[in-house]
Amino acid sequence: MKNEYFSEEFLDDQRAMLLKLKSDILNHMRTHEIEDISPDPDQVVEEVDKSQVYTSQRMSMELRERELKRLHEIDEALYKLEEGQYGLCEETGEPIGEKRLQKIPWVRLSIEAQEDYERNRNTLAA
Incomplete structure (x- = not known):
């Protein structure tokens, strides 16, 4: 679908950036396995x-999350x-700034909307 708020060039650049970020994350996940949940008893001396x-395991799992x-x-x-809805605020429906x-x-x-x-x-937490 066509997005009436942004140029095709901008949307193509954003798509390329998103695909690169996705690829980087997947590659990182493949090469950095979560450490074993239970350590080898022979390794743990104290x-x-x-x-x-x-x-270390907790930090690894938090990073994975x-x-x-x-x-x-x-x-x-x-x-x-793909749906022509990219870059629209989920609260207001208005376009989000390109920057x-x-x-x-x-x-x-x-x-x-993020500030609100x-x-x-913060008001609810106080």
Whole structure:
């Protein structure tokens, strides 16, 4: 579908950037496996060693979770590109600025809507 808010050149550049980011994440995930959940007992000599192993595993799993979330966001942005909805704020329906999209090509909210979301989230947390 045609996106009436952005030029074809801009959309093509965004698609290329999203595909590159997706490829980079997938390659990183392939080459950096999550460390084994349970360490080899022969490797763990002291409690400090256990703590370091578990901390490393937790960080590895958190990184993987962030990578998976980012992959989902990128896939969603690629879908929106195909549907002609790329770059539209999910709250207001208005176009998101090109500079913001170039910086964060999977972004879902305009700066104003993001600020409102953050303000409301902080108000609820207080």
